[in-house]
Amino acid sequence: MMTVWWSVLLLLPLHSVVTRHPLSVRIGGIFDISEPILSASLVTSVSILNNSTSILPSTRVDLHAQYSDGDSFSTHQVICAQLQYSVFNIFSGAKHDGVVSDILNRFHVPHLSTEMVTEKEMMERPFSLYLGPSKEYMTMAVETTVKTLARPGGGVALINHQSSILLTSSLLSNLQRDRLDVTVEDLVEKDIRPNLVRIRKKNIKTIIVDLAADLVKPFIYQALQAGLLHSQVTLIFTTMDFLHLPSISLAQLTGATVLGYSLLADNDKTGETDSEDRPKREISAQSLSSLVHADYRSVLLHDSVLLFGSSLSSLSTSSDPETERLNCSDPDSVSSQGDQMLSHLHSARLEGLTGGISFTDGQG
Numbered sequence: 439m440m441t442v443w444w445s446v447l448l449l450l451p452l453h454s455v456v457t458r459h460p461l462s463v464r465i466g467g468i469f470d471i472s473e474p475i476l477s478a479s480l481v482t483s484v485s486i487l488n489n490s491t492s493i494l495p496s497t498r499v500d501l502h503a504q505y506s507d508g509d510s511f512s513t514h515q516v517i518c519a520q521l522q523y524s525v526f527n528i529f530s531g532a533k534h535d536g537v538v539s540d541i542l543n544r545f546h547v548p549h550l551s552t553e554m555v556t557e558k559e560m561m562e563r564p565f566s567l568y569l570g571p572s573k574e575y576m577t578m579a580v581e582t583t584v585k586t587l588a589r590p591g592g593g594v595a596l597i598n599h600q601s602s603i604l605l606t607s608s609l610l611s612n613l614q615r616d617r618l619d620v621t622v623e624d625l626v627e628k629d630i631r632p633n634l635v636r637i638r639k640k641n642i643k644t645i646i647v648d649l650a651a652d653l654v655k656p657f658i659y660q661a662l663q664a665g666l667l668h669s670q671v672t673l674i675f676t677t678m679d680f681l682h683l684p685s686i687s688l689a690q691l692t693g694a695t696v697l698g699y700s701l702l703a704d705n706d707k708t709g710e711t712d713s714e715d716r717p718k719r720e721i722s723a724q725s726l727s728s729l730v731h732a733d734y735r736s737v738l739l740h741d742s743v744l745l746f747g748s749s750l751s752s753l754s755t756s757s758d759p760e761t762e763r764l765n766c767s768d769p770d771s772v773s774s775q776g777d778q779m780l781s782h783l784h785s786a787r788l789e790g791l792t793g794g795i796s797f798t799d800g801q802g
Contacts, residue, residue, distance in 0.1 A: 461496065463750065464761050466525035467503035468516055468532055476531040476552070477503050479729045479736035483743040493747040497754070510534045517541045518766035526761045527746055527779065531735050539563040545764050546776030548783060550742035552735035554603055565776065567783060567797060569738045569745070569790075570701065576676060577605045579699060580646060581612050583674055590617040593642040597633075597657070598624045601650035603676055625649075630657065634664035644672050651679040651733075658685045662692070669693030678734035701737055702730075703793035741790030749782040 467480045484501045487493060502523050506513040513534040518541070520528060530538050531552040542549040542565050549566040557572045571579075588594050594613060598606060606622070613620050621640060623633040637645065645666075649657055654677060661667050672695040680686065680698025689696050729736040753759055757775070764771055773779075784797050 461494075461754065461758060462498045462500060463526050463759050464500045464502060464524055465746070466520040466523065466528045467501060468513070468520060468528060468530040468538055469503065469505055470508045470532050471505040472508060473531060473733075475729055475733045476735055476739065477505070479733070479739045480529055480743070482729065483740040486740070487743050487747045490747070493744070494751055497750065499747070499750075506532055506534070508533050510537050513537045514541065514766075521545060521547070521764040521766060524761040524763045526750075526759060526773075526775075529739060529742055529746075531739070535566075536563075539566040541766070542566065544769055544772075546772040546780075547764070548776060548780050550746065550783075552738040552742070556605070565780060567742075567745075569741050569792065569795065570678075570735075573603055573605055574608075576603055576699075577609050580604060580648075580674060580676060581609055583697065584613060584618070584644060584646065585616055587672055588618055588644045591619070592644070593619045593621065593640055595621045595623060595637045595640075595642045595645045597645065597647045597649060598622055599649050599653060601653065602648040604646075604648045606648075628656075629660070631660050631664045634661050634666045638664060638666045643670050644674070646674045646676070648676045651677045651683060654683050655685040658689050662688065667692040667694045671695070672697065674698070682731040682734075701734055701792045703789075703791060737791045741792050741795055744788065744790050745783060745786055745795055748788050749779060749786050752782045752786070753779055 465484070467477060469476045480503065481501060484499055488499055502520065502525060504516045504519055506516045513532055514537055517528075517538055525547070528538070528542055528547060528549045529551075530549065532538055535551055535553040535555070536559070539549060539551070540563070543563055546565060549563075551566055551568050552570060553568065554570050554573055554576070555568060557574050560566070560568060560572065584594055596606070596609070610620055610622070621637060621642060623637065625633060647654070647657060654675065658667075667673075667689055669692070673689060675686075675696070675698040677683070678699060678701055681700050681702075686696055686698075750759060753775070757778070759775060759779070762774060764773065787794070787796050789795070
């Protein structure tokens with residue numbers, strides 16, 4: 439009797455191994471055609487995942503990337519095409535991210551986005567997960583920095599543009615409540631020197647520069663021409679590409695203090711010098727190095743793929759992930775495993791290039 443019992447115990451796992459085939463899962467990438475760096479970053483990140491021997495050793499992830507022309511109609515067409523390709527998850531970095539989220543939410547397809555949105559938008563898009571900070575979080579970070587630097591009754595300037603990420607009304611209200619005199623300059627014209635001269639004449643020493651990365655260089659050049667920069671001025675940049683912008687050094691040459699924010703984790707401060715995860719992060723960082731220097735969202739894509747891999751591995755312990763073809767003309771059809779995968783994404787806890795990753799209401 440004892441011999442038969444042990445035979446059963448040995449045969450059960452053997453049967454499981456023999457009948458289970460290596461998995462192949464298809465994921466999709468949606469990017470604007472003007473953003474080739476993001477597509478290259480996703481390709482690199484998927485390659486890192488496929489070469490990993492610890493996350494998905496028996497699963498190959500196949501990537502199918504498509505590009506929109508940067509308008510909502512083109513973006514809609516690209517999403518519908520991806521659903522026809524039977525993708526399991528979608529990764530995106532598109533201007534019309536709301537269009538992507540709305541359609542994927544309808545079909546219950548998990549979506550990992552690099553875009554920065556409000557907490558309200560996160561709540562309205564349950565199938566979209568955002569690894570970057572919310573606009574509220576960035577606004578709070580800038581507010582805290584300004585209050586640390588400026589004295590009550592002092593002047594603060596906010597350089598605004600249509601590409602700005604901060605919640606201006608909220609920021610103004612909170613700074614004024616602390617008795618700070620805030621001057622807002624909305625940049626519309628290419629020649630912004632008149633705006634900058636007004637700030638200089640008011641003798642404002644704390645300046646928030648809420649501009650996209652591609653506008654930082656022309657801002658600094660014109661700030662130099664306007665005589666705005668000197669040793670008593672502090673510039674606070676909101677762009678996450680702050681660390682890798684060559685033009686920043688020009689501002690520093692004037693003696694001005696230049697501050698910014700980064701998503702990259704500071705491993706020296708985490709106390710993980712001997713951690714097994716640290717070499718893996720360093721390998722990933724080296725593989726993405728040139729791309730990260732060009733666009734901070736490359737880091738978010740890397741960590742999104744890492745999160746996907748970990749969550750897919752977790753899902754695979756209970757069922758084999760299956761991709762299925764969905765059709766935008768049939769809005770009643772949904773992904774059969776989308777809810778399951780979303781649950782595993784929400785419960786994931788891991789370390790990425792941005793530090794610890796976990797989710798609360800769609801925000802990483």
